[in-house]
Amino acid sequence: MNITEYLSEEIRPLRLKDDVKKAQKVFKSYPITHFPVIENNMLLGNFAEEDIQTIENKEDELVMYNHLLNSFFADEKATVLELLKIFADNDSNIIPILNDKKEYIGYLDLRDVLDVFSSSPFMIEEGETLIVEKLQNDFSMSEITQIVESNGGKLLGLYISEKTGEFVQITVKVISDEINEIMQTFRRYDYKIVSMHENDIYLEDLKNRSDYLQKYLEM
Template sequence: MELSEYIINDIKPLKNTSKISELQLLFNQLTFSHIPVSDENGTYLGCFSETDAHCFDSEKPLSEYQYTFGDFFVRDTTVWLDVLEAFAKNSTNIMPILSEQNKYLGYYELNDVINMFSESPFFSEPGGILVVEKLINDYSFSEISQIVESNGGKLLGAFVSKMNSDLIQVTLKVGNTGLNDIIQTFRRYSYNIVSGHAEDSYIESLKERSDYLNKYLDI
């Protein structure tokens, strides 16, 4: 399904001449974290947050508090992953959509975009999740792909799930094969396997050796 099919336009932006009391009433009726605001000409000015709406004088116009407006939005051409990033960066559950001509087209709801993400092959296709870790200056996505595919795996998706100044963790979704050979190859390329897997023969071998040592020490 195209992201444009999720555009909702049942809520129009409030005018900046509206009173704070009107905004408060709207928040009481809806579950949105923000409400879009426009000027008298319909030009999008930003979003007013619910938290701010309940802190200000209810008889004053929104324009009195324009300095608090969140200036976030996406274009109707913005890809869904960038839309999801915009939601996260602005801690909102509603994202205004503007055309290339800056015309307000409607908004996305966070749940709709998350649902679209959950319908992607990364989640919907069968496969195993693998989290690998390596020094940040030593890893490459091309190497990761080569390791997976050289062992008959199909890389369904990958993203950086954790990063600091020294290390980076990459989460992979792998289809078409068991993970053991892929895991062992990652280790040969100096990747640390962060996620635990029952089929990991290396871990099983360590466990067997540990059990043997414990039995020996108990003699």
């Protein structure tokens, strides 16, 4: 993703000499959670909408409330995943962007970044999504890749989607006509298949055995 293609300057950044009334008007006019404050093109921080709207004296200059500034931003070379983490960590729907001189050059809207992510091959390519689980110290990305590719699958992407105690869950998206073979190989390597799959031969076999046992016990 080339961030500069999605930079917005629709709203002019605030300055500490601006009054509270101006800041409140910005937040009422646009559906934003935060907005940057700059001085001489340098980012000072971001005011949160919920903080600004609670200030009663609208004539006060923002400098009186600089203790409310939140410090977060992204570099113009940040990746989509880095941006999504900053959005999530700060519960914000915009991120101010700085160039290599640490100068403010605009902001990114969460909707634009989500649009880019949703149009990536990982999201739009038809494939099967597996969630596998294993002890954190026992799994490796290279092993997962080898399992998929040794069964003729094409790996679209994978990431650690959850960590619980000593276990991690890895979400894997693959293109394969032999998804059952891939799942069986994961099991042979002591991975647990967390996601449910309609045509999982292993689970179907367990179900058949369970049904047979139930019928036997009812005789």
